[in-house]
Amino acid sequence: MTQPLSATDYLARLVAFPTVSAVSNLAMADAIEAMVAPYGGRCRRFPNATGDKANLLVTFGPELPGGVLFSGHMDVVPCEGQDWTGDPWTLRHVDGRVIGRGATDMKGFLACCLAAMPAIAAAPLQRPVHFAFSYDEEVGCTGVGSMAEWIGASAMRPRLAVIGEPSNMELITAHKGGMIGWAHVKGVPGHSSQPDKYVNAVMIAAELVAEINRIRQDMKDGPRLDLFDPPYSTIQVNQIRGGLHGNIVAEDCAFFWEMRVVPGTDDREVFRRFSTYAAEVLEPAMKRISPEAGIRFDVMSRIPLLAPLGESGLEAELLGLLGQSAPRGVSYGTEAGIFAAAGIPSVVCGPGDIADAHQPDEGIAIAQLDACVAFLERLAGSCRG
């Protein structure tokens, strides 16, 4: 057995790989495979279509159902245009903190998993402990799906997945689900003295935005969960562009919409409501002027919501391990929703502060890393006899 390394030792090694989402993560996956091998970690890879990126699933102990899974993403956001005071890919120690791209979001958690390996490997495991390390989280959680679905459908489905996004080691048991995308309105251009002969894409888009605003008002009276702020679902349009000139009937208009839904609201139903309004209320009149006119929707990304754990006893177990009294909810999506959708009870709990993520001089307190390693070791202890 090799000399055990601390979480900061592992973090320094992981930060040295500039795994921004645009590039391959395979060199880092190779390095992690080499780190887990001496501890008996068995690796499975889930590559992307082009083979230049992969999820990495590491399993310790017997291949049985009911173990625990620790998950984090291997990709990081870029540093270009940010005011770093040192090399982002070289970990630095400053006043009880370590600084480097990904220190918080979220190579710090991956390093904690690796630092917990000696305790995991030394235990006589009756149930497996898994590390599930993903790619392409920072571009809409688009990488992890293949691995989450595989293990959720396998004969070793875990009883719990912990996604270690930065939460200051507080337990997060719920997050909103999200769907984002563009709406493109195609009109018919012409002189603005004859508006009835043409199709004004800006005016049609405005009607569709007004329908989305009605949905937003209805959401305030819809399902609620007080863990969230605000406790209800939301939908809005934050970007719109269209038209060419003040006296030409606008040919094109596009806007970007986003929704965040709470349990009890199905994001696909919400999407259906405004896309049906477009197809049944707005488009028939457009197509009477020209069959080329119409409205197209491009869904860019969808992250399933994370609902609270319910009556399983898991929540009490985790709060006990963490010494906390109540869980939290957040209004942004994580990969936990994807593991939950794959049938694995999932929570978010990880070291560091989300406010430090994506920042120049991204850093994390070493005390947070130590607290996380202790938590993971205690949780992995539940997989013993």
Ligand SMILES: [Zn+2]
């Ligand atoms: Zn993250």
